[in-house]
Amino acid sequence: MGAMNGVTIEVDGTGVEVPEESSLLTAVRAAGIELPALCSDDRLSPAGSCRTCLVRAEGRIAAACVTPASPGVRVDTRGDEVVRLRRDAVEVIVSALPPRALADDSPSELAHVCRSMGIGPEAAQDAGGRGGDESHPYVHLDRDLCIACGRCVRMCSELQGTFALTLVGRGGDTVVAPGTGGPWAESDCVACGGCVDTCPTGAITQPGPARGLTSAFHPAEARTRTTCGYCGVGC
Ligand code: FES
The missing domain is CATH 3.10.20.740 (Ubiquitin-like (UB roll))
Structure with a gap:
């Protein structure tokens, strides 16, 4: 070599x-x-x-x-x-989320970052109320937790090649949504799990008994590398 x-x-x-x-x-x-x-x-x-x-x-x-x-x-x-600038950037993001985004038991990347910076749920000041989309059997969306980072959109397009997701809205109201405009269940989503795996906040989760972030149950070295349309797990 x-x-x-x-x-x-x-x-x-x-x-x-x-x-x-x-x-x-x-x-x-x-x-x-x-x-x-x-x-x-x-x-x-x-x-x-x-x-x-x-x-x-x-x-x-x-x-x-x-x-x-x-x-x-x-x-x-x-x-x-x-x-200070990094902390300011995180606090701006957190201020637009409801306090549950930083719940003590949250396994999300954002919650980890905030714990490491000493930023608590009191910094999360949004009342929420944007609702969710639980139409799909394998992928649920909580719009209140979306920070419009676009990771799910890029995962869907760059790694999966599906282009099922997009960002909609303006400014602080921007959230992820199916590109087809309707409910997630009627979108082009193939349930690969890539968006669940990359979401840093828990806005997109896997429902069911093991509800949560995919990356919370899989160690980092076993994160989704490739996906197909035949199951909701990813390999
Ligand atoms: Fe670098 Fe977001 S700007 S991780």
Whole structure:
């Protein structure tokens, strides 16, 4: 096997080598540093929309998920300003959710991020009431928990190739919805489970006795890699 074509960058003063064309987010994580990245999933193209992954790179504030790891670049994840900006970004997202989004027993990625930052349910100030879609036997949507990160939409299109989902609405009212415009059960969804797996908030869940996030029952190394239309699990 040939040697990895890599680039070396500096993260918080420590050198780390990552493959060419990696993002700063990949490099930061390779350095063992946990960084929130609520609109990012390493199986999907980056969106750069949530601003929860901000770092300082060569003196400039940058979204780590969409910034290339250029050779020699120096990244700071710990400075007071970037820590505050990341917290602000998470708090803005959380403020538009109901407190149950951060329930003590929530296994969601967002709840984990908030626990790690000391952000509690009191920061979630939305009254909810947008309702849900429980028309589908294998996939349920809770619109109040949707942060419009678009991960489910990209999972459906980029990994599954189904293009069943889209984002609808404007501004803070943007939520995921079936592209066909009707209930989920009448959409092009093939119940692959990819959207459940990638959703960072629990807005899209698998109903039934094991109701919850797919990624809550499967370890990270067993997350959905490929899917088909014959079952609601994914492989
Ligand atoms: Fe980087 Fe959302 S994860 S902007």
